Amino acid sequence: MTNSDSVVSVTDLRKNYGGVTGLDGVTFDIRRGETFALLGPNGAGKSTTIEILEGYRDRTSGDASVLGIDPQRGGIDWKARIGIVLQSTGESGNVTVQEQLTHFAGYYPNPRDINEVIDAVGLREKAKTRIGKLSGGQRRRVDVALGIIGRPELLFLDEPTTGFDPEARRQFWTLIDGLKADGTSILLTTHYLDEAAHLADRAAVINGGRIVDMGTISEIGGAEARVPVVRWNDGSTKREQRTHEPAALVAHLRTDLGGEPDGLEVIRPSLEDIYLNLVGASRADALTTEAALA
């Protein structure tokens, strides 16, 4: 335990599968009321981390505390305080949306109003439809509804919007904004950088079982990664240069070349560019390390 204001506190978390390292010393905290995103490519360790915190997996070493309790020993009372939206499941779905939510609401001491939750996830018209008959995106909304029905203090969202169309994703963001306003702390994993940028207060980029960077969305990758890039063609060769003063560089180019530079672009790296750079750099590091060890 580090800080009484932390809902999640993880120190040097490690996980080995057989001889393979899944997590290689992950450390982070999530403060109460905060939305924290774990970003990373497939197999980076996002799901392993979240499943350890949900109590589904045991860690190999390190410390983990979720709502003040070791998730490996989380009992019924602890489970009543968290909400879990797993990666997609394939349940048979022989009950209706309303039946399922009514039944699950009964597990919790202070559940949300069922109709309110059905409206919140936009399934009013499907409330009396069997879950098995819903589309993939609609079933995902049922998963989210089941995750929040118990009024959790901490909500785990493992790739919640995979398979959503852009409109459904926007609606989902609105729902999460509502939960945040309600004071719910959220741990989110996602592939979608725009999703993390919209929802998360802070994010960590994880790759190869290690956190390669962490901070607010505007800090990730560092100031240097956000320096604009100017690209142009010099005859047949493509040139690019990073500069804090792109306008000055462009003006300079124009003078030097005696006219309009060919194929001119001024680019401010998006979160996606920064993320790809981070993941690429950590991969290159890993390769260098492997080569050095070989």
Place this chain on the structure above:
Amino acid sequence: MTTLTTTNGTTGTGPAQHTDTLGRAIRLGISRIGYELKVYARQGDSVFFTFLFPILMLSIFAVAFSGMGNLGAAPDGTGGISWAAYYLPGMIAAGMLLSGVQNLGVDIATEKGDGTLKRLGGSPLPVISYFIGKIGMVFLSAIVQAGLILLVARVGFNVELPTDPNKWLLFAWVFLLGVITSCVLGIALSALPRSGKSATAVVIPIVLLLQFISGVYLQFTMLPEWLQNFASVFPLKWMAQGMRAVFLPESFATLEQGGTWNLPWVAIIMGVWFVVGLLLTRMTFRWIRKDT
């Protein structure tokens, strides 16, 4: 989607107020029974293969052998019992086995495979409530099933049912012990299939084989002695024997192994399997397979 209102919210107020009491576990277990029955009734295939199957088989055997005269009749053709009456106890025993072992063995393995158990494992549902739900569902469906088998036998095939209350008392304990034993064995067996998809392939052959060697479809005394001895290790033979003691005339006891109904052993073997099933369940049941 709309946003959620913040009324009556107690988010972020420390530990939950309720405690993990037995009362809560039982209350949730009872709510699981209703939920399980709803899900079960809506699954066409399991209703057919576990619920209606013994009724169907009783009807087929009764019709197929109807031209062969009565069993155990005197040389002049009088007396004895009809084939429907002869098959009735075996089919009731088969129903007990199917409702417990086959239904739960397949059902729980499937729920393990499709993520149902993972979701429940992350919710504050006590494991005991889950089992109350499953076992309650099996008991209610098995009682209705036995009632239907008796109804079809009585009305459809004119089988005389016992009038002696002692016979019905015997029926009650053989049925209760048989179904609860089937339940725990089904739960234990659900640990065997490696995936939900292979569940029926693993469970159904075991159950079917037992029905053939335990005197459900084939007359038990027709089997070679070594096979009778082998079948006697398993509980279905004893469930069927107990049910024969309820529904067949006393004179048929001489056809049993040892020439008696041997009710103490009916109780002992089922009781032993109940304990074995309970221990196996205790050792093998997990919400999810960790670290696979």
